[in-house]
Amino acid sequence: MHRLLRLISFSDARHLPMALKLSLLTAIIWSLVVAASLQWNLHSNRSQTMKMAYAEATAVRDLDMTLRRWALRHGGIYVKVSETVHPSPFMDHVADRDLRTADGVALTLKAPATMTREMMDDYAKVGGVRGRIVGLRFLNPVNAPDAWEKGQLEAFAAGDRKEIWEIADIDGQPFLRHLRAWFMDEGCVKCHGILGYKAGDMRGATGVNLPLASYYARIAAAGQQLIFSHLGIWLIGMIGIFWAGREGYLREAERKNAQTHIHYLAHHDSLTGLSNRYSMESRLRQAMAMARRHSTLLAMFFIDLDQFKVVNDSLGHHFGDRLLVEVARRLTLCSRESDIVARLGGDEFVIVLTEMEQRNDAIQMGNKIMNTLRQSCSIDGKSLYTSPSIGVSIFPDDGDDCDTLFKNADTAMYHAKAQGRNNLQFFTQELTQKALERMELQQDLRIALKERALELHYQPQIRGSDGAIVAFEALARWHHPRLGWVPPDQFIPLAEESGLMETLGKWVLDEACGQLAKWHAAGMTEIGMAVNISTQQLRTADLLNDVTETLAHHGIAASDLELEVTESVAMENPKEAIARLEALQKLGLTISIDDFGTGYSSLAYLKMLPVKILKLDRTFVKDIEVDANDAAISRSTLALAHGLGLEVVAEGVETAAQRDFLLTHGCEFMQGYFFGKPENGQVWQERMQAQKNPASLAV
Ligand code: C2E
Ligand code: MG
Ligand code: MG
DSSP states (O other), X not given: OXXXXXXXXXXXXXXXXXXXXHHHHHXXXXXXXXXXXXXXXXXXXXXXXXXXXXXXXXXXXXXXXXXXXXXXXXXXXXXXXXXXXXXXXXXXXXXXXXXXXTTOOEEEEEOHHHHHHHHHHHHHHHHSOEEEEEOSSOSSGGGOOOHHHHHHHHHHHTTSOSEEEEEEEEXXXXXXXXXXXXXXXXXXXXHHGGGTOOTTSEEEEEEEEEEOHHHHHHHHHHHXXXXXXXXXXXXXXXXXXXXXXXXHHHHHHHHHHHHHHHHHHHHBOTTTOSBOXXXXXXXXXXXXXXXXXXXXXXXXXXXXXXXXXXXXXXXXXXXXXXXXXXXXXXXXXXXOTTSEEEEEETTEEEEEEEEEOSHHHHHHHXXXXXXXXXXXXXXXXXXXXXXXXXXXXXXXXXXXXXXXXXXXXXXXXXXXXXXXXXXXXXXXXXXXXXXXXXXXXXXXXXXXXXXXXXXXXXXXXXXXXXXXXXXXXXXXEEEETTTEXXXXXXXXXXHHHTTOHHHHHHHHHHHHHHHHXXXXXXXXXXXXXXXXXXXXXXHSTTHHXXXXXXXXXXXXXXXXXXXXXXXXXXXXXXXXXXXXXXXXXXXXXXXXXXXXXXXXXXXXXXXXXXXXXXXXXXXXXXXXXXXXXXXXXXXXXXXXXXXXXXXXEEOOOOSHHHHHHHHHTTOOEEOXXXXXXXXXXXXXXXXXXXXXXXXXXXX
């Protein structure tokens, strides 16, 4: 058993499922138990049957002995001489062998041995068992011993034993044979004295021969029954074990499947099948240990897809998911098996290039990634162009632990975004410094917003035809206690990143409407207000509510408020943007497109946007007189706007020549240092009040 257990647990069975091992063990134990039970029952059946044989033989022997003793006691019996009964020729020496009755009936003596033998012969005809007397010397040759008996008689005579039970063949048939030494007594001398025996001598043996064939047949029949019944029980047991084993195996397989699935989910991203962050980190730790041992480098590529939100919002999440799967496929194709490719969530992916010999390898890999991701992909019949912003950090130079490497790749990626997206940047110490400064600045902006330390300045917008101020654009200003004036170009994106834009936007709206209300109250009722709206503000569903409430709060008519959105803001999620802007327009607000010409203009969308005004970006105005291209762009923008029924505000007008050029080409409104720089509300109020006619403020 011990060997068997070793065999099961340490040989090939080691690889078997536990349930199968158990079933195998149970089946072996069950087979051994059934075999042992069969063995025991067969043995018991045989010994019971043989006991019966012994009992029968003993009974016959006792009967034989009883008859023999009775006959001896009476010296035999006289029987009538007849045709079948004759005087025994072996008893010629016995004087009173033959008698005649007074009636003249002839009688002859049946010696006790003869009488008993004849009786036992008759009995043998009925029961098959014969009582017998044998001797080494005998009167009647019938009592001559056979070879077995002779051997036993000699052993008795030698005094080795006085009786024997043995199974021995007679004529090829099995018999239970018994012999017991027989000693001469007085009654025997009469007949057997002639053979030289005296009373007390061992003259032979009485015995019994019991044929065993019927007992053996009984043993065989019962044995067969036992074998069949055990076989049946064994089979039932084996079926049970097989069934239980199968159930166990299935349950084990189910549990293993579930465990594998859970393990898979714990280590993989369910959408793309790539490693997840947890798995990536543990694999990265191993890769770093290897790199340390072999003094090689690692490169971590932090990849973020540009404008993925736009895809998701405009084409649906299903489409976005398909794009992510495609990106995952391409990144996997780019990398070797030893590299780590993971999705951290959203549109953020990481590739760790392992076993790198030199930094140059990272540049090549970076180019490879950029090129694959830039190629258009076709999803659901739609062709789509994506681009990545990638940050790279190198182990061990840029960090020799997971977190630092990761943080620095992230910083480099952020820098890639800031550089206008669709590019790859390596981490430098300078970037960390910048990132730290940015974090500090974010913190300061939070405080400034809380403490209302921001200001709004206002820049006038002039009507070209008469030079009158028609509106002011509200421009946020932040005077940082240590850094001085921080330009809005810097702190507006910062506010967007840190989730402060909503608060900042609401404040600007409220402040600008408050100022306009003051000016209206001061009698300058013809003036409107333009407020810049950021990407995040346009994304929030609250914008409409905020505007409505603010207008109501300050008692301003919707027609006096203009919202400036940049092209890119409107283009990020055109459907949503159009819906929001339409709702605002329905309120009576004017919507204008800011910095027109700098973004990716889509005339098709422009047509769909509920826009009334285009603000021509100052970069085109700047060189309008010297650069023929800028002049052409400005001219065609004016023509395009007029063609679409829009009015144009030219930004950044700094000279009279610029103003004249724009006037010549029908530009309705202008804004720029030539007419007035952004100043606080008080300054403008005083300036306008000093000149009773606001229009005369224009130069
Ligand atoms: P913008 O909306 O295009 O604003 C016009 C910018 O051009 C202002 O810069 C203004 O000072 C500047 N400017 C006006 N006339 C001239 C000129 O003749 N020459 C030159 N060189 N510049 C001129 P500013 O105030 O630095 O604002 C920059 C940008 O920051 C704005 O561009 C706007 O996109 C954003 N911004 C400012 N305030 C806010 C705000 O309250 N909310 C939002 N969302 N964005 C704001
Ligand atoms: Mg603006
Ligand atoms: Mg502008």
